[in-house]
Amino acid sequence: MQRSFTYTLLITWLIAFGACKTHYIQTDANGGNVVVSDSIIQPDSQLVQIYLPYKKLLEKDMSRVLAVNKKEMSKGKPESELTNFLADLLLEEGQKVLKQSGKDFMADISYFNYGGIRTYLPEGEITVGKIYELMPFENELVFLKLNGNQIREFLNTVASKGGESVGGVRFSISEGKAKNITIGKKQIENEKYYWVATNNYVAEGGDDLDVFTQKDDYFKPGKLIRDIIISHLESISEKGKIITAQTDGRISYE
Amino acid sequence: MNRRNFLRNTGIGAAGLTLGALPQNLYAWDDFATISILHTNDIHTHVEPFESSNPQYKGNGGLAKIAALAKSYRQKNPDTLLFDAGDMFQGTPYFNYFKGELIFKLMSEAGYNAGTIGNHEFDNGLNGILEPLPHAKFPLINSNYNFSDTILAGKFPRWKIFRQSGIKIGVYGLGIALSNLVSTTNIGNTIYNNPLKTALEMETFLKNDKKCDLVICLSHLGLRYNGNKISDMVIAAETSLTDLIIGGHTHTFLEQPIETKNKAGKPIIVNQAWWGGLVMGQIDFIFERNKKKKETVFATNLS
Structure with missing residues (x-):
């Protein structure tokens, strides 16, 4: 469930503040908010291994x-x-x-x-x-x-x-x-x-x-x-x- | 006009403008670099997905899933940075029992590059931050709290610069006023400085003095309020050199990152990723190597 958005930065800004001083110019930005639903991905196994002993202690009490x-x-x-x-x-x-x-x-x-x-x-x-x-x-x-x-x-x-x-x-x-x-x-x-x-x-x-x-x-x-x-x-x-x-x-x- | 369609259309249009007008075959691929920013906030020690019995969030969220997602993004693009906007502490018995130790260990394993300090980080007092801190293998960046008269003196950088594929990403952090949220004992001698004044100082320093290509603010101020209380939207409107504000505190669900205009009338992105690891924000910044008269080329494109 990811949506995309994009904008273009104004070049005047780049010239004024960064373009002549840096090797890179930012040209674009995209992104979205990923809803971490049940089905999208399984928990990271390394993390689970770390918290499992803690979980056992906790559950007991x-x-x-x-x-x-x-x-x-x-x-x-x-x-x-x-x-x-x-x-x-x-x-x-x-x-x-x-x-x-x-x-x-x-x-x-x-x-x-x-x-x-x-x-x-x-x-x-x-x-x-x-x-x-x-x-x-x-x-x-x-x-x-x-x-x-x-x-x-x-x-x-x-x-x-x-x-x-x-x-x-x-x-x-x-x-x-x-x-x-x-x-x-x-x-x-x-x-x-x-x-x-x-x-x-x-x-x-x-x-x-x-x-x-x-x-x-x-x-x-x-x-x-x-x-x-x-x-x-x-x-x-x-x-x-x-x-x-x-x-x-x-x-x-x- | 439907906001979502508007954004989608803009997306296609803008891609056409930048990539179409600059045919890719004129440039080698290594002329481009994508910095992928991933972010969370208000994890509140939700290390596991929410219980399947939870009517609202069943099986969703949690740091263990965020970690898996972030690792998969990082595999696709090594120029990925993972940030958190505070309130890692308090919310599940994992915190009551193991204090900050477990959450710091897990966020380190998840590959967080930096976090900032939320009000709940003070829940066990200043010692409650100091003791588990060695378990955090990532810095907590804060620019507007002054801890110099406390046991936390020197423990948090005011800013940090990350370098990815030759691109400099400067990060600073803003914390919320503590007096109405945290008990005075737990605040100790921590001094809260004006976040906007701090933001203006930090963005000028990072962009102009340190020549950062991208300036990111990790904020625990909250997205927006009625009245004139300082918030991410206020910081966005009153700054001129910050490119992205990653927010927290208000547990805001946003379908899309917010694009708004800064004080100079230029675009700035403000985002927040709900809470409890239920959302992961993702913003890609695309950079192009500045060869010869690149700015002229771009100026032409825009005209």
């Missing part, structure tokens, strides 16, 4: 089943089973990390940027490979200390996007802003400090979350988000449970 999912989870707005499942998981695992690290505070809110959730979770067996598809980035867990006003600004950004993946907090969206915010079942207090568990990408201001860079304090324990998800799913299986999630009205429209 990628096909490992972590847990069983009761029902397909897809991401959606303002909330969805998948966005709620991930945020709740982050909050729960975040508390464990803080405890293990000897910290004297708890995480109040958890947050994933919607765009960072890259696929859905199918019904049935969830493999390591599926979690790599879900979270391909090497993002790390970060805790951010923000005051109530800053939390409000953060949730306004979430509201302006029509809702994202949040845990530990409930609010309604009215005219693109977050209203009636409750954190841990209590009304938000403007001067109080709260801890948000999230990833380093947004913690550094990604996805319009400049407010996160104004944090009062932070803690970065050096754990990959993907590893946290994998160990959470493993612990569900070890308890003999399967994965479920619900929408619960944590983000609603007024």
Whole structure:
């Protein structure tokens, strides 16, 4: 599937810039874009030989089943089973990390940027490979200390996007802003400090979350988000449970 | 008028003009040289073809097929150069598990002559580029990032000249603004310089000072944007000495390379090859040896 195009270069240009200085003159250009379809060519055997040992290592681990999912989870707005499942998981695992690290505070809110959730979770067996598809980035867990006003600004950004993946907090969206915010079942207090568990990408201001860079304090324990998800799913299986999630009205429209 | 027909007709017409008006029997074949430029972008560590279960791309693409295609082109024409416009990293577990090592090894075996740096090359930080770099047997050319205050100082040439059958092909590279795409930790002390200013400097240097016959830009800026964000189309319109821009980042599928006019009103080609090795761009530049009063001959042809 190759198309051809051609043009002729203007000679004035050649005379002005190159012709008298060089041995060659460009007279023509042809080309096209080759669509690399299934049938056009077979993979290069030397390349395959190089990656085959890597592939074997990978397949062994990628096909490992972590847990069983009761029902397909897809991401959606303002909330969805998948966005709620991930945020709740982050909050729960975040508390464990803080405890293990000897910290004297708890995480109040958890947050994933919607765009960072890259696929859905199918019904049935969830493999390591599926979690790599879900979270391909090497993002790390970060805790951010923000005051109530800053939390409000953060949730306004979430509201302006029509809702994202949040845990530990409930609010309604009215005219693109977050209203009636409750954190841990209590009304938000403007001067109080709260801890948000999230990833380093947004913690550094990604996805319009400049407010996160104004944090009062932070803690970065050096754990990959993907590893946290994998160990959470493993612990569900070890308890003999399967994965479920619900929408619960944590983000609603007024 | 149908664009495709227009291009096809132009192709035949132009071939008639150049070859027909200059009868080939007057010139020995070695008076002609064809430089074949092959290119990819945004491979995203898709080393294998896409899975046969993938509804959109089943069995297509992947570096292993690009390698086979490139090798077959090179067999037909040794004056073939293979380039990549960045984002080799991130996208399959091959990257998560083996970092940059495997993709660099495979691109080296595929015969890449050069690549440039995409934003995802920063995904594991500056050390994530440094560590696997010895596996890349081809240079990563970048002209507008300044790494001098980082561990990557001196690791990437700003330009490189390839010589094929006596023809000099100068290549420079442009990277995208990192601040909105890459975490600040991963950027470190890398400095991003204005791509257009860099392009103007590099093309003048390569064509006028180094006397290159062909100047190619490897860009990870993206094809075009709404608004005035810098892109390949902006570089094409604002430069005067660059002949070809090989682009990436926007994962654009183009049925044909784009022909447009540069600042001097002269033709420039801009191309991009989708992503994941699903397309390989191919541009042939045909050169004719400049004997005696060749420019007069050409001037006559055009009149």
